[in-house]
Amino acid sequence: MAGPGRPAAGGRHLRRGGRGREQGRTRGRLWTVHSGRPGQAGGPAARRRRRGGTGTRGAAARRGAAPGRRPRGRLPVPQDMQVQPMLAAAHLLRLARRAGATVLPHEPVTGFLRDGERVTGVRTARRAIPAGSVLNAAGTWAGQLAELAGVRLPVAPRRGFILVTEPLPAIIRHKVYLADYVADVASGSAALQSSPVVEGTRSGTVLIGATRERVGFDAAMSLPALRRLAAGAVQLFPVLRDVAVIRAYRGFRPYCPDHLPVIGPDPRAPGLHHACGHEGAGIGLSLGTARLVAQVLVGDRPDLDTYPFRPERFAPREPNDQHRRI
Structure with a gap:
């Protein structure tokens, strides 16, 4: 899901876009591990916060700490950056146009041009475009597009929600995760998964995630999902218990069953390449993925072995099938 503040790999390239607008910044990330029932950890200060939210802007807040439950373990990642996805995407579009790309919005692909088995371009409702x-x-629709070329790519939508609070004083200075988030991302279950991810913004609002569930492209709001988000945020930060939520939004992550992206040429449809299936990491991995794709397209050796990401890994394998590593 393209939510505000996604982690950015290669974020220095997006730190500042056109017109002086900053696309990325180093905020750091804090992984936490808790034990026991939510809201029952901590000493007298934590109990005061649970009763009335007092004592939350003292020395801990001044040091940039995040007032909330006392964690059993913490892992800070201070060098992590975040980017605002909409600003980053707009900046990349500007760079593409500057390099000579033609952008055709609202013109979906309806089929592929072929020369025998080889893909030689695309068709839209308005034109044929050879390539x-x-x-x-x-993204989430990559599997549907692959079907038009006659290849199977099991990229499925995985719905997620984010809550946005009213503006608050700056008490959450890093992006804070509960370590359960890792297990939720790696889960193959279609059922609702939820683990707290909490981040303050420059405007003072607090972003609260993250849920995952496979319900197709059902865009309906889910009260059970929103309740679990709120409960998870209070688990990490009891000070948020009485804070108002001003809006919620949702999106669809491109999920692959083995939790790896799909990157590289597709031997089942020569001429067709894929760069999709990153689930929630697509924004952060976009620049690195683009570099790998560009290297393959021009015949250079990729910086990273793309074999684990090969598109044909989802096809039934023949007994003597051999895959070329690039």
């Missing part, structure tokens, strides 16, 4: 290579970077 030496075609890149499928359609």
Whole structure:
């Protein structure tokens, strides 16, 4: 899901876009591990916070700490950056246009041009566009696009919600995760998964995630999901218990069953390449993925072995099937 503040790999390239607008900043990340029942950890200060939210802007807040439950363990990652996805995407579009790219919005692909088995371009409702290579970077819809080329790519939507609070004083200075988030991301269950991720913004609002569930493209609001988000945030930060939520939004992450992205050429449809299936890490991994794809397209050796991300890994394998590593 393209939510505000996604972790950014190679974020220095997006630190400042056109017109002086900053796309990324180093905020750091804090992983926490808790034990016991939510809201029952901590000493007298924590009990005061649970009763009335007092004592939350003293020395801990001045040091940049995040007032809340006392964690059993913490892992700070101070060098992590975040980018605002909409600003980052707009900046990348500007760079693409500057390099000579033509952008055709609201013109979905309806099919592929072929020369025998080889993909030689795409069709839209308005035109045919020949191309030496075609890149499928359609995100959550990448599987549907691959079907038009006759190949199976099991990229499925995984719905997620985010809550946004009213503006608050700056008491949450880093992006704070409960370590359960890792297990939720790695889960293959279609059922609702929820673990708290809490981040303050420059405007003072607090962003609260994160849920995951596979319900197709059902865009309906889910009260059970929103309640679990709120409960998880209070688990980490009891001071948020009486804070008002001003809005909620949702999106669909491109989920792959093995939790790896799909990157590289598709031997089942020569001329077709894929860059999709990153689930919630697509914004942060976009620049690195683009570099790998570009290296493959021009015949250079990729900086990273793309074999684990090969598109054909989802196809039934023949007994003597051999895959070329690039």
